[in-house]
Amino acid sequence: MKAYVVQADNREAYEDFAHWTEGVFSSKELAEQYIEKEKIRYDSDIARIDELNELYDSDRITDEEYFELCSLNAYWSRASECCPHYWIEEYEMT
Numbered sequence: 001m002k003a004y005v006v007q008a009d010n011r012e013a014y015e016d017f018a019h020w021t022e023g024v025f026s027s028k029e030l031a032e033q034y035i036e037k038e039k040i041r042y043d044s045d046i047a048r049i050d051e052l053n054e055l056y057d058s059d060r061i062t063d064e065e066y067f068e069l070c071s072l073n074a075y076w077s078r079a080s081e082c083c084p085h086y087w088i089e090e091y092e093m094t
Contacts, residue, residue, distance in 0.1 A: 001093045004031040008087075010080040018078050028088060035086040042083045045072050 006022040022038070025031040052069040055061040061069070078084070 003091045003093050004028050005089045005091060006031050006034055006086060007089055008078075008084040010078055011082055011085050012080050016080065018080070020078060022086065028090070031088045035088070038086065039083060042076065042079070045076060048072060049076075 004025045004027065006025065007019065008022050009017065009019045012018065023031075023034060025034065049069065049072050052061065052065055052072070055065060056069065
């Protein structure tokens with residue numbers, strides 16, 4: 001049986017570099033689907049963060065929107081200003 005581990009890093013160099021495990025999947029197809037969904041999510045979340053930052057800057061943000069902004073920023077905090085670099089590692093389970 002094989003396991004497919006999705007890894008990610010923040011594309012930074014040296015002291016700013018971060019690497020983490022995103023998830024473990026039972027098939028390569030599921031791992032690939034996860035990566036594609038995360039890339040799409042990144043684009044839509046960053047667009048939403050930009051919208052919420054505009055509301056925040058103009059002091060028109062609601063408490064719910066502020067919570068959403070904080071939540072999105074926390075989720076993507078490791079990304080360092082760009083979409084993470086994802087890859088799949090395959091492991092044979094015995």
